[in-house]
Amino acid sequence: MLENLSSGTYNAGAMSQLPVPDPPEFETIERLAVVGVGLIGGSIALAARARGVARSVVGVGRKLARLEEAHCRGIIDEASTDLTAAARRADVLVFCTPVDRIAEGVRAAAAVCRAGTLITDAGSVKGCICRVLEKGLPPGVEFAGSHPVAGSEKQGFEFADARLFENRVCVVTPVESTSREAVARVCAFWQKLGASVVEMSPEAHDAALAQTSHLPHLVAAALAATLSPENRPFAASGFRDTTRIASGDSELWSAIFLGNREQMLASLSRYEASLARFRQAIEQKDSTALKELLKAAKMNRESVANG
Amino acid sequence: MLENLSSGTYNAGAMSQLPVPDPPEFETIERLAVVGVGLIGGSIALAARARGVARSVVGVGRKLARLEEAHCRGIIDEASTDLTAAARRADVLVFCTPVDRIAEGVRAAAAVCRAGTLITDAGSVKGCICRVLEKGLPPGVEFAGSHPVAGSEKQGFEFADARLFENRVCVVTPVESTSREAVARVCAFWQKLGASVVEMSPEAHDAALAQTSHLPHLVAAALAATLSPENRPFAASGFRDTTRIASGDSELWSAIFLGNREQMLASLSRYEASLARFRQAIEQKDSTALKELLKAAKMNRESVANG
Numbered sequence: 001m002l003e004n005l006s007s008g009t010y011n012a013g014a015m016s017q018l019p020v021p022d023p024p025e026f027e028t029i030e031r032l033a034v035v036g037v038g039l040i041g042g043s044i045a046l047a048a049r050a051r052g053v054a055r056s057v058v059g060v061g062r063k064l065a066r067l068e069e070a071h072c073r074g075i076i077d078e079a080s081t082d083l084t085a086a087a088r089r090a091d092v093l094v095f096c097t098p099v100d101r102i103a104e105g106v107r108a109a110a111a112v113c114r115a116g117t118l119i120t121d122a123g124s125v126k127g128c129i130c131r132v133l134e135k136g137l138p139p140g141v142e143f144a145g146s147h148p149v150a151g152s153e154k155q156g157f158e159f160a161d162a163r164l165f166e167n168r169v170c171v172v173t174p175v176e177s178t179s180r181e182a183v184a185r186v187c188a189f190w191q192k193l194g195a196s197v198v199e200m201s202p203e204a205h206d207a208a209l210a211q212t213s214h215l216p217h218l219v220a221a222a223l224a225a226t227l228s229p230e231n232r233p234f235a236a237s238g239f240r241d242t243t244r245i246a247s248g249d250s251e252l253w254s255a256i257f258l259g260n261r262e263q264m265l266a267s268l269s270r271y272e273a274s275l276a277r278f279r280q281a282i283e284q285k286d287s288t289a290l291k292e293l294l295k296a297a298k299m300n301r302e303s304v305a306n307g
Numbered sequence: 308m309l310e311n312l313s314s315g316t317y318n319a320g321a322m323s324q325l326p327v328p329d330p331p332e333f334e335t336i337e338r339l340a341v342v343g344v345g346l347i348g349g350s351i352a353l354a355a356r357a358r359g360v361a362r363s364v365v366g367v368g369r370k371l372a373r374l375e376e377a378h379c380r381g382i383i384d385e386a387s388t389d390l391t392a393a394a395r396r397a398d399v400l401v402f403c404t405p406v407d408r409i410a411e412g413v414r415a416a417a418a419v420c421r422a423g424t425l426i427t428d429a430g431s432v433k434g435c436i437c438r439v440l441e442k443g444l445p446p447g448v449e450f451a452g453s454h455p456v457a458g459s460e461k462q463g464f465e466f467a468d469a470r471l472f473e474n475r476v477c478v479v480t481p482v483e484s485t486s487r488e489a490v491a492r493v494c495a496f497w498q499k500l501g502a503s504v505v506e507m508s509p510e511a512h513d514a515a516l517a518q519t520s521h522l523p524h525l526v527a528a529a530l531a532a533t534l535s536p537e538n539r540p541f542a543a544s545g546f547r548d549t550t551r552i553a554s555g556d557s558e559l560w561s562a563i564f565l566g567n568r569e570q571m572l573a574s575l576s577r578y579e580a581s582l583a584r585f586r587q588a589i590e591q592k593d594s595t596a597l598k599e600l601l602k603a604a605k606m607n608r609e610s611v612a613n614g
Contacts (some may be wrong), residue, residue, distance in 0.1 A: 023399045149543050198540070201315055211534060212541040216549040219530050221604035222581040223523060226574070227611070233476055233505070234519040235611045242523040245545045246608040250601035257589050257597060262587055267533070272582070274529040275575070276567050282564055282571055294557035297528035301553040304440060304534070304542045 027185070029054040033090035034081065036074065037061050039054055039152060040122050041096035042075045042160025047193045049077075060086045070157045084112045092189065095121035098119040102131040102256040106143055114141030120186045122148055124209060125259035126173040126202035134175050142182040145173040145202060147209070148195055153247040166194035171209075173202040210263035215271055217253055218264070221247040334492070336361040340397035341383065342390065342412055343613035344368050346459060347429050348403035349382045349467025354500045356384075367393045377464045391419045396536040399496065402428035407562040410439040413450055417548055422447030427493045428453055431516060433480040441482050449489040452480040452509060454516070455502055460554040473501035478516075480509040509605035517570035522578055525571070527553040 027218045032054035034041045039170060041059070048054040059076030060083050061067045067079035080086045087093060087109035102121045106129075110119060119141065123129050130145040150168040152159060170190040174183045187197045200208070224246040227235065257264050281290040312559030339361035341348045348366070355361040367390055368374050375384035385392040394400060394416035402409045407430045413436075417426060426448065430436050437452040444450060457475040459466060477497040481490045481580065494504045507515070531553040564571050588597040 001556050035563055065426055098313075149541055151543070151545075153545075162419075168543070171541070200399050208538045209536050209540045212546050213543065215533070216530060216546045218582075218585055219526060220545075220549050221601055222585055223526050223578060224586075224604040224608040225581045225600065226522070226577050227518060227607050229610070230516050231392055231515045232611055234478070234515045235458055236458070236475070236520065238458075238460075238527075239523045240611060241548045241551045242527050243604075243608045244548045246601075246604045248601075248605070250598050253601050254594055254597040257585075258592055258594055261589055261592065265586070268582070268586055268589075271530060274532045275525075275579070275582075278529055278564075279572070279575055282568055282575075285565055285568065288342075289559055290561040291557050292552075294528055294531065294555075294560050297531040297553045298555070298557055300534050301527075301531040301550045303536070304539055304547060304550075 007162050027091075029051065029092045030056065031090050031108075032057045033060055033086045033093040034058070034096060035060040035086075035093060035109070036096035036098075037067060037070045037076060037157050037160050038096060039096070039149070039155055039157065040150075040164075042070060042157030043162065043164035044094055044096065044122070044193065045070075045076050046160055046162035047165060048222075051192055051194070052196050053189065053192045054092075058086050058090065058174065066157075072276045073157070075157050075160055083091075083108055088112050088114070090116060093117065093119045095119070095123070097254050098255050099123040099125045099129065102129050106133055107136070110137045110141045110143065113138070114140045117141050118182060118185050119143045120146045120189070122146065123259075124213065126171070126205045128259040130175050130202040132174055134177055142179060144178050144182045144186040146186055146190060147171045147173070147205060148193075149209075149213070150191065150195075153245050155249055163194065163209075165190065168195050169198055170195035171198050171205050172198050173200055173205050175202065206263045207266075210260055210267040211270075214256055214260055214264055215267040217245050217248060218268065219271065220244070221253075334398075335359065336399045337363065338397050339364045340367055340393045340400040340416075341365070341403060342367040342393075342400060342416070343403035343405075344374060344377045344383060344464050345403060346462055346464065346466050347455070347457075347471075348401070349377060349464030350457075350469065350471035351401055351403065351429070351442060351500065352377075352383050353467055353469035354472060358499055358501070360496065360499045361399070367395050373464075382464050382467055390415055394403070394424075395419050395421070398424060399492075400424065400426045400564070402426070402430070405562050406430040406432045406436065406566045407561050409436050413440055414444070417448045417450065418446045420445070420448045424448050425489060425492050426450045427453045427496070429453065430566075431520065431563050433512045435566040437480055437482050438532040441484055449486060451485050451489045453497060453498065454478045454480070455491055455500075455504075456516075456520070460552050462556055470501065472545065474495065475502050476505055477502035478505050478507050478512050480507055480512050482509065513567050513570045514573075517567055517574040518577075521563055521567055521571055522574040524552050524555065525564065525575065526578065527551070528560075540603040 034045050045057045056077045058078040059067050060080050064081050070076050071079045102123050124127040133143045146266050148170040150164050171199050190197050220243045224243040321518050341352050344366040352364045363384045365385040367387050371388050377383050378386045409430050433452045440450045455477040457471050479493050497504050527550045531550040
């Protein structure tokens with residue numbers, strides 16, 4: 001089962017384990033460009049150098065002052081606000097910008113890349129990125145999407161951590177036109193950063209993550225929104241934990257919700273039906289039904305390992 | 308404001324600070340009976356002895372083997388499965404049983420107590436307990452309800468902690484017939500255990516806690532229930548935090564939901580309206596509205612101190 005993934009590659013669509021027991025031999029990247037140096041981008045930069053995956057990391061962003069700070073902190077080797085200049089010199093690019101800016105960035109970079117350059121991303125939604133980029137990239141430049149399922153409600157490279165991807169799942173989402181070589185290179189990249197790689201279609205990824213990540217964010221935000229100021233002193237650890245992720249960046253999450261709109265609405269419908277079952281049991285004072293619902297929820301919660 | 312409570316007593320109904328800057332002189336309890344020795348009862352027992360609030364603590368419960376284990380661990384001085392025998396000898400009793408068993412227990416204990424015995428509880432719902440006990444207790448025996456807003460999804464005295472109540476709010480919920488002396492004794496008891504005491508009506512308590520504790524539990528449970536087994540590997544810290552409290556005991560929480568039924572349903576309606584606003588913004592691809600909703604939720608979340 002997926003729970004036992006170590007560092008192998010797993011094909012979730014076909015339910016067959018690919019024969020990659022150890023991380024394969026992987027190119028050492030001469031120059032890795034990380035586009036968007038926040039929590040995820042900063043962690044990739046740190047991990048790539050700490051693990052010898054890249055000899056040099058250029059951080060690309062819009063705010064030079066922030067990039068210079070990341071440079072001073074030793075997170076990146078070079079800072080650049082010029083994406084095309086950085087793309088011309090990079091061997092591999094990883095886009096860690098908000099999901100609604102990834103496709104255009106990839107396209108701009110791909111237009112100037114050398115042949116053989118590999119582009120991937122770390123966006124939380126995959127369909128709206130991978131399907132848009134399915135066609136029209138220049139020959140010799142390939143994009144294969146990915147999503148490391150790791151993160152935090154915290155933002156900024158100040159919270160970057162070279163070990164963020166260790167023992168985490170990273171989903172790689174090729175489309176039909178993606179070459180096996182590009183898939184292998186992207187898989188090897190994430191494995192070298194410590195992640196367990198799972199290969200899925202962009203659509204299967206978006207359905208799964210709607211349920212495990214995007215819906216929980218919506219649920220937490222909708223709950224946080226209901227708290228009246230006068231009741232704040234009575235919010236203890238239960239409230240705080242349940243709403244913790246509502247502290248995430250509103251621009252990022254708005255883009256994720258709309259980027260994964262259909263699956264979000266489907267997951268939300270499923271959740272509304274679950275809520276309605278609780279409501280009915282409470283309305284009808286049906287203690288037996290309520291206990292059953294709570295027990296099933298508890299078992300489901302406990303099936304997810306803590307960590 | 309309530310945020311700045313130290314160890315004073317605060318009357319949330321009247322919005323006036325009672326003149327009790329320091330914990331008042333308090334009786335040292337000769338024999339404290341803790342009825343229900345779980346996480347909360349065990350923590351009361353530990354804190355009462357660690358802070359010199361009681362000279363001796365008798366733990367009362369239904370399972371002798373469990374009580375003997377609590378005794379072996381030094382949590383209680385004596386174990387008893389006989390509530391009335393323990394009540395006859397106690398100066399103060401604190402009921403920490405599930406909320407649907409507190410009122411009958413208090414009535415049974417009160418029937419045999421000596422005059423001057425004080426009875427309180429630690430139940431998460433107050434109306435269904437305090438209003439039932441408003442009348443009919445023998446003369447000289449008083450009940451004043453309370454609820455220390457502290458806890459965990461964990462169960463059992465194995466997780467008891469003498470510091471559980473430190474810097475936590477404890478709500479004391481007298482009714483019209485409760486004497487000021489009984490209120491003062493109960494307030495002093497919790498202050499001595501390290502809590503900040505807030506005085507409220509049972510109804511005001513139940514409305515506040517529905518929003519800050521009971522609804523979050525329902526929200527977390529309804530979300531945990533929607534997770535499909537095949538998606539477990541993609542549940543990261545966001546899912547785990549948002550659903551953590553769904554691991555709570557289903558019997559306890561079923562009794563809380565039904566004990567606070569009207570306020571639960573009112574809070575749930577408020578939450579459903581909040582969810583509907585998110586749904587509408589996603590359906591209409593209204594990124595401006597979605598960002599506003601997420602930003603308001605984030606600000607509300609951040610208004611609640613971590614701790």
